[in-house]
Amino acid sequence: MKHFSNKIIHWYQQNKRDLPWRDTKDAYLIWLSEIILQQTRVDQGMEYYRKFAKEFPSVKHLAKADNEKVMKLWQGLGYYSRARNLHATAKIITDNYKGKFPSEYADILSLKGIGEYTAAAIASFAFDKPHAVVDGNVYRVLARVFGIETPIDSSQGKKEFYQLANELIDKKNPAIHNQAIMELGAIQCKPVNPDCSVCPLNTICFAYSKKRVSELPVKAKKTKTRNRFFNYIVLHHNGNIAINKRVEKDIWINLYDFPLIETEKELTEEQFLRSTEWIEFIEKNKYTIRSVSANYKHILSHQKIYARFWEIDCPKPFDKIIPKTALVINKKSIHDHAVSRLIEKYLQDRNY
Ligand code: SF4
Known part of the structure; x- marks a missing residue:
């Protein structure tokens, strides 16, 4: 397991993208970036992150803001419940935690609009807590490297992937481990036609050795439109x-x-x-x-x-x-x- 973590961390240090929210340990800014990046491409999210961080540099600034102003600034990003939850949660943190972002995973998870993935991201990136992040990129990397065929959108799949991700995490370096696996999924182990010949995991990857990259991960349901x-x-x-x-x-x-x-x-x-x-x-x-x-x-x-x-x-x-x-x-x-x-x-x- 250490082997896996060492490989991805080494790769990450050489290949990571320079993104503004990676230079901070401020939980508020990390939270802001994570919420913006849900369902949003990094290049589009960057502009919104900069606008929000400038306009509302702290959780207290966001809590005090007028709702119409928050929504207007969010305009064009879609999934507007994210903006409403951001604003509501900023008020809760200001009122119940004196404006200081909670550092315990359970407290973070209890906040509105924060699911398991975002709670793990904030707990690890800002507070170095060993909680593994599991987003779409992580599902893809794990399904392919370990040859897991359980559908990622089933409750059994979720359980299996979370368990494996938490076994793999480097407990001494959870922040960089999580960043590394997500980045690998985002820019190396892409959904379609990844270039496996240059991947740091190609010697241990099930899907690559069995020529099954395009079959993994498996999804159970087709979403209806x-x-x-x-x-x-x-x-x-x-x-x-x-x-x-x-x-x-x-x-x-x-x-x-x-x-x-x-x-x-x-x-x-x-x-x-x-x-x-x-x-x-x-x-x-x-x-x-x-x-x-x-x-x-x-x-x-x-x-x-x-x-x-x-x-x-x-x-x-x-x-x-x-x-x-x-x-x-x-x-x-x-x-x-x-x-x-x-x-x-x-x-x-x-x-x-
Ligand atoms: S070898 Fe290919 S399929 Fe396996 S993790 Fe790397 S990029 Fe993904």
Whole structure:
């Protein structure tokens, strides 16, 4: 086991990428980077990490921040529950731990938005506690090197991989061991066509010796994707528009978009113009169509959104007919509100 750890640590020292959160032992900054990097590429995450670390240099600064400001800064990164949890957890650390990040694994794990992986990362990177990190990169390296065929998305698989990762960890150097195995998975043992000839583990790797690299790791379930059809109604009156805050338990909670008519299936423009919702909301009020956009396809992890934007001219103010969660704002101030990537794209295309 020491052998495994020595090999990856040696490789890491020669090959690691220079990333800003690797130069710190500050648990707050490590936590920030880990949350940003969940579901986000390193190059995109770096820019957000720098913005957040500059704007909120400590957990107390983040706790005191206005929620809208946090969401606005997060805009474009997706998975917005991460930003909400970051903010809520910063307040808990400020109130319950006097602004000092807890150092025990169990305390870290009890915080909102922090799962086993992130708790192990913070405990090891910031406090040198011997807790093994197991993320997608680590699953891949372990499945291939040790020839484990148990599906990584099964509870049995999770147990097996965690146990093995914790047996392998170098208890004297947990931070660098964890960094090394994750980095190896990220830049050497890539999902497709890794260059095994230069890998430090190629002499002990099951998958390489048996020519089974492309078969491992194994996944049990295929994730189902749901198709959704959005018709956004952009109401205009006197330089004002209506924007809607998403408060339902759904995607993009607490972000702004426009009043929305969602349909069960894909409708042509003609079919949509005959729908009850359209007639009740638009036709009855004698609104006129200024333009309709092409279809925007927006892909999330489990959903595909097909969105169309209807720009509508309203002869009278529309305050009374818009949803309770909507606001009437001057068109130009839309940029002060946090919106999804889809809305941001539309606003850019239309030069809002
Ligand atoms: S030898 Fe190939 S498959 Fe095995 S750990 Fe290295 S890169 Fe991954």
